[in-house]
Amino acid sequence: MAGRDPDAGPASGAGDGMRVAVVGGGAFGVTAAYDLAVAGADVTLFEKGDIGSGASGRAAGVLYDAYAEDIDAEMGARALERFRRLSGTGEFTFTECPYVMLAREGDDDLAEAIRGAAGRMRVHDRDVETLGGDELGERFPSLQVDDVAVAAVARNAGWTDPGSYVATVADLAASAGAEIRTDSEVAVSTAPPGVAVADEAPVTRRFDAVVVAAGAHTKRLLADAGIAVPLKPYRVQALVSGRAFDGPMWYDASAGAYARPHPAGLLAGDGTVPVEADPDEWDRDADDWFLADVGGTLRDRAGHDPDVERAWAGLCTATPDGDPLLGEVADGVLVAAGWQGHGFMRAPATGEAIARQVLGEREGVPQFAPGRFDGDEAFEISEGMAVDTDDGPEKGC
Numbered sequence: 001m002a003g004r005d006p007d008a009g010p011a012s013g014a015g016d017g018m019r020v021a022v023v024g025g026g027a028f029g030v031t032a033a034y035d036l037a038v039a040g041a042d043v044t045l046f047e048k049g050d051i052g053s054g055a056s057g058r059a060a061g062v063l064y065d066a067y068a069e070d071i072d073a074e075m076g077a078r079a080l081e082r083f084r085r086l087s088g089t090g091e092f093t094f095t096e097c098p099y100v101m102l103a104r105e106g107d108d109d110l111a112e113a114i115r116g117a118a119g120r121m122r123v124h125d126r127d128v129e130t131l132g133g134d135e136l137g138e139r140f141p142s143l144q145v146d147d148v149a150v151a152a153v154a155r156n157a158g159w160t161d162p163g164s165y166v167a168t169v170a171d172l173a174a175s176a177g178a179e180i181r182t183d184s185e186v187a188v189s190t191a192p193p194g195v196a197v198a199d200e201a202p203v204t205r206r207f208d209a210v211v212v213a214a215g216a217h218t219k220r221l222l223a224d225a226g227i228a229v230p231l232k233p234y235r236v237q238a239l240v241s242g243r244a245f246d247g248p249m250w251y252d253a254s255a256g257a258y259a260r261p262h263p264a265g266l267l268a269g270d271g272t273v274p275v276e277a278d279p280d281e282w283d284r285d286a287d288d289w290f291l292a293d294v295g296g297t298l299r300d301r302a303g304h305d306p307d308v309e310r311a312w313a314g315l316c317t318a319t320p321d322g323d324p325l326l327g328e329v330a331d332g333v334l335v336a337a338g339w340q341g342h343g344f345m346r347a348p349a350t351g352e353a354i355a356r357q358v359l360g361e362r363e364g365v366p367q368f369a370p371g372r373f374d375g376d377e378a379f380e381i382s383e384g385m386a387v388d389t390d391d392g393p394e395k396g397c
């Protein structure tokens with residue numbers, strides 16, 4: 001396609017003459033702003049704090065394409081392609097590292113679910129192998145495998161520092177012509193689409209499109225504009241240990257915890273609290289039970305006695321079916337949220353998808369139409385990383 005920037009999505013010139021507001025300077029918002037600016041749109045990104053000050057700056061940076069459903073696998077692969085291409089730009093680096101998902105002996109349903117999910121991943125051409133405990137131990141001697149019933153090893157995977165991605169892509173977006181406004185909290189309006197900046201004269205700025213990617217605040221922001229979306233913020237937790245770990249990234253589905261190598265030693269997490277959180281009033285510190293639980297899993301699985309340097313919580317967003325909301329909710333107003341703990345690793349692909357939607361592309365553009373819900377659905381929060389054992393919401397193992 002003429003004028004196409006291989007690092008960005010839509011063709012250069014596709015956005016000429018369009019005015020677009022992006023609300024939220026997380027991984028999603030900066031990617032969408034960059035792609036739209038490269039396409040020629042006149043983009044303003046509004047962020048109420050600093051760039052990356054939401055969930056993106058608190059993410060673990062585990063990246064993979066090991067999804068069992070075709071659209072997820074496709075977006076995971078596209079995101080990894082863009083992460084790799086970007087690596088070495090600014091502070092951003094992508095470190096190749098396999099990702100292991102495992103179930104313990106006695107957890108028959110989970111073991112069966114991992115075998116089934118790995119099979120479906122292979123159907124979608126994902127590079128995923130199924131191993132028994134012994135084979136896993138031979139492959140990765142740093143893991144303790146005596147109690148492992150089955151493992152799936154995804155090779156198209158790696159890790160990064162999420163803050164470096166957000167900062168680098170925000171810089172690229174600015175270089176491509178986007179205006180990046182921090183400390184700019186906005187309210188959203190519809191018909192016509194617009195935003196009003198708090199602390200400014202009460203003027204609504206009109207845009208051809210407004211993309212609302214405000215993370216945990218998305219539901220509230222849209223509700224104030226008269227749009228109901230079924231989203232629930234919930235806490236998840238992570239820690240960094242200063243003790244060295246030389247192994248793959250792993251997710252112990254029986255324990256519900258994961259870990260990856262980190263420049264300081266190791267990063268571990270999960271600690272999902274499946275209760276709706278208030279996006280303005282929530283506990284940013286890790287819970288004692290999380291530190292105790294994840295510490296136990298690290299000792300059992302990797303012989304790693306954590307030397308905790310820091311621990312924290314952040315907010316993810318859940319939807320009734322575990323799939324995101326990615327598309328139009330009113331004329332010219334689009335929403336992008338509900339990533340169930342997988343929003344960072346897919347941001348290069350989902351940001352690209354919304355940019356293409358804004359520019360009117362339809363063919364081959366991933367869609368998770370928000371219109372599949374009324375907006376007032378009652379639902380339980382399901383853990384993002386959980387392996388599906390009953391065909392309920394499951395995203396990516």
Ligand SMILES: Cc1cc2nc3c(=O)[nH]c(=O)nc-3n(C[C@H](O)[C@H](O)[C@H](O)COP(=O)(O)OP(=O)(O)OC[C@H]3O[C@@H](n4cnc5c(N)ncnc54)[C@H](O)[C@@H]3O)c2cc1C
Pocket residue numbers: 023024025026027028029046047048049050051052053054055056057058059060061062063184185186187213214215216217218221236237238269312313314315316336337339340341342343344345346
């Ligand atoms: C501990 C933890 C570990 C995680 N690990 C991973 C992982 O390994 N891999 C993965 O894929 N995902 C992970 N996630 C999930 C991931 O962080 C999120 O899915 C992703 O960062 C969401 O990006 P976003 O851009 O949609 O939202 P955010 O990063 O939350 O950005 C939204 C932004 O909108 C701003 N905002 C809100 N309201 C307004 C307003 N009115 N006006 C202007 N701006 C506003 C906020 O300040 C915020 O900066 C993790 C999350 C946590 C908390």
